[in-house]
Amino acid sequence: MAKITYKHPDGTETVVEVAAPNTVMRGAKLNNVEGIVAQCGGSAQCGTCHVYIDEGNRLPLPEMHEAEDDVLYGTASERRPTSRLSCQLPVSEDIDGLVVHLPPTQT
Amino acid sequence: MDTGPVVVVGAGQAALEATAALRAGGHTEPITLVGAETVPPYARPPLSKGFLTGRVGTDELWLRPESFFARQDVTSVLGDPVVEIDRDADRVRLASGEWIGYGTLILATGSSPRRLSVPGAGLEGVVALRSLSDAEELRCALREAGDLLVVGGGFIGLEVASVARGLGLRVTVVEAGPRLMGRSVGGTLSAHLAALHRAGGTRVLLERELVALRGERGRVQVAELNDGTRLAADVVVVGIGALPNTALAAQAGLTTGNGVVVDRWLRTSGRNVYAIGDCARFPTPHAARPVRLESVQNASDQARCVAAGLTGNRRPYTSVPWFWTEQCGVRVQMAGLTLPHDRAVVSGSAAEGRFTVFRFRDGRLVGAESVNRSADHMITRRLLADGAAGPAPDEVARPGFDIRRHLSRTG
Ligand SMILES: Cc1cc2nc3c(=O)[nH]c(=O)nc-3n(C[C@H](O)[C@H](O)[C@H](O)COP(=O)(O)OP(=O)(O)OC[C@H]3O[C@@H](n4cnc5c(N)ncnc54)[C@H](O)[C@@H]3O)c2cc1C
Numbered sequence: 325m326a327k328i329t330y331k332h333p334d335g336t337e338t339v340v341e342v343a344a345p346n347t348v349m350r351g352a353k354l355n356n357v358e359g360i361v362a363q364c365g366g367s368a369q370c371g372t373c374h375v376y377i378d379e380g381n382r383l384p385l386p387e388m389h390e391a392e393d394d395v396l397y398g399t400a401s402e403r404r405p406t407s408r409l410s411c412q413l414p415v416s417e418d419i420d421g422l423v424v425h426l427p428p429t430q431t
Numbered sequence: 432m433d434t435g436p437v438v439v440v441g442a443g444q445a446a447l448e449a450t451a452a453l454r455a456g457g458h459t460e461p462i463t464l465v466g467a468e469t470v471p472p473y474a475r476p477p478l479s480k481g482f483l484t485g486r487v488g489t490d491e492l493w494l495r496p497e498s499f500f501a502r503q504d505v506t507s508v509l510g511d512p513v514v515e516i517d518r519d520a521d522r523v524r525l526a527s528g529e530w531i532g533y534g535t536l537i538l539a540t541g542s543s544p545r546r547l548s549v550p551g552a553g554l555e556g557v558v559a560l561r562s563l564s565d566a567e568e569l570r571c572a573l574r575e576a577g578d579l580l581v582v583g584g585g586f587i588g589l590e591v592a593s594v595a596r597g598l599g600l601r602v603t604v605v606e607a608g609p610r611l612m613g614r615s616v617g618g619t620l621s622a623h624l625a626a627l628h629r630a631g632g633t634r635v636l637l638e639r640e641l642v643a644l645r646g647e648r649g650r651v652q653v654a655e656l657n658d659g660t661r662l663a664a665d666v667v668v669v670g671i672g673a674l675p676n677t678a679l680a681a682q683a684g685l686t687t688g689n690g691v692v693v694d695r696w697l698r699t700s701g702r703n704v705y706a707i708g709d710c711a712r713f714p715t716p717h718a719a720r721p722v723r724l725e726s727v728q729n730a731s732d733q734a735r736c737v738a739a740g741l742t743g744n745r746r747p748y749t750s751v752p753w754f755w756t757e758q759c760g761v762r763v764q765m766a767g768l769t770l771p772h773d774r775a776v777v778s779g780s781a782a783e784g785r786f787t788v789f790r791f792r793d794g795r796l797v798g799a800e801s802v803n804r805s806a807d808h809m810i811t812r813r814l815l816a817d818g819a820a821g822p823a824p825d826e827v828a829r830p831g832f833d834i835r836r837h838l839s840r841t842g
Binding site: 353354361364365369371391395396431 | 454491494499809
């Protein structure tokens with residue numbers, strides 16, 4: 325289980341508990357958090373589950389694979405150094421407390 | 432905008448996304464989703480991919496959790512299809528006889544697999560893959576089978592072929608046309624994928640047609656081709672395309688013709704009636720003529736476009752079409768509608784299995800087909816969405832071409 329905070333562009337936030345073996349993307353879907361589209365369902369093909377990891381994050385996240393890096397070149401909202409595809413972030417106790425910011429648009 | 436109660440016909444990808452986008456956009460009128468299938472909305476792409484191997488479980492297919500409907504105050508009626516639209520009284524009738532009134536009607540009825548018309552098409556073991564129950568049946572059948580015949584060298588058939596080889600079956604793909612996926616991609620990609628399937632041990636037979644299936648005790652065993660070839664087959668997957676589900680719309684007098692005909696705002700010929708997803712034929716800036724597309728992108732973006740219109744943010748539908756497929760362990764992604772085109776330039780190396788075919792019409796980039804080159808794909812999508820000029824053919828042809836430079840230019 326990990327507590328994940330999704331911060332919406334309008335300043336509100338949704339805090340949910342997500343169980344392994346889900347991803348941060350799936351955690352949003354399972355908890356009715358809108359703002360993550362995930363058209364391809366989690367295979368790093370579409371770039372519509374884009375999130376910005378909170379600037380102050382110290383939790384260990386997996387390294388970015390080439391496919392994720394490639395896909396992030398074309399996201400609908402600008403790419404930043406903190407950009408990740410939430411479908412590539414598996415949930416575990418290691419990321420308990422993760423805060424992600426949802427971009428203004430995914431498509 | 433005053434939409435009145437919204438009724439969505441269909442409970443698939445487009446229907447669900449429309450509902451979610453309406454509520455996310457602040458829509459507060461009643462919404463009712465009516466679906467022919469007995470299960471809640473799910474994702475179909477895994478059905479021809481990870482679901483068949485067991486890598487993706489049923490739980491992972493649902494597009495939303497069960498709690499979605501109650502939380503969003505959406506009524507869902509499952510397993511009870513709409514059988515009639517009464518446009519004079521603005522209401523629909525369900526198979527059970529119930530009438531539901533609407534202020535706004537959204538048709539999201541999807542498409543159905545084209546059926547085989549050869550003798551033996553009704554034998555057990557012959558599967559057209561569309562629904563979760565089709566996929567469950569196929570998953571079981573593949574476990575016990577030795578020989579799989581795939582009829583049709585399109586996306587779904589080739590994905591199943593690839594999975595079945597991985598499971599150790601003997602696999603043959605029969606395609607009537609001269610190349611694989613001939614209606615959707617260019618020759619370079621067709622040839623590349625044919626080579627990959629063959630290298631993986633799949634027999635790919637082009638320009639060959641199935642003429643009959645024969646079996647014993649009602650189960651398929653043998654397939655006969657038009658050149659006399661006989662193939663052993665204990666499972667036959669039929670992947671010869673899909674037809675839009677338009678009967679309901681046609682009966683109601685809405686304009687149809689290879690889909691429910693809609694305008695740039697996805698409005699049908701009927702007052703307050705929209706059509707989205709696989710069932711709709713729509714005009715797009717990305718093609719010279721109206722098109723009908725079968726993709727998650729199309730279903731999902733059209734759903735959001737209609738929902739935006741109904742929540743006070745009306746805009747025409749202009750999204751860039753894109754598609755992906757997973758076969759033989761490679762990532763294949765397509766951006767834009769590239770047929771017809773007049774020039775194709777390859778960047779990267781087919782021999783190394785990483786390349787993009789950029790396609791041009793009148794010197795302008797109209798799309799790209801990428802194998803293991805997602806940055807090319809994503810940036811092409813972005814350039815097409817922005818209406819940016821993009822690279823010229825000669826620039827792409829130069830060694831060392833990197834499309835990422837164009838991204839910074841358009842910002
Ligand atoms: C095996 C498979 C693999 C695929 N892979 C990919 C892929 O990799 N990438 C991709 O982009 N796309 C893929 N697709 C296509 C994608 O799934 C479809 O384009 C998408 O589901 C279309 O959404 P839709 O809502 O228009 O139709 P659907 O999702 O088919 O939903 C339509 C629903 O409406 C119901 N319905 C029909 N008539 C009525 C009625 N009268 N009353 C009530 N309900 C009705 C149907 O039963 C169905 O449940 C795949 C499709 C299949 C079948």
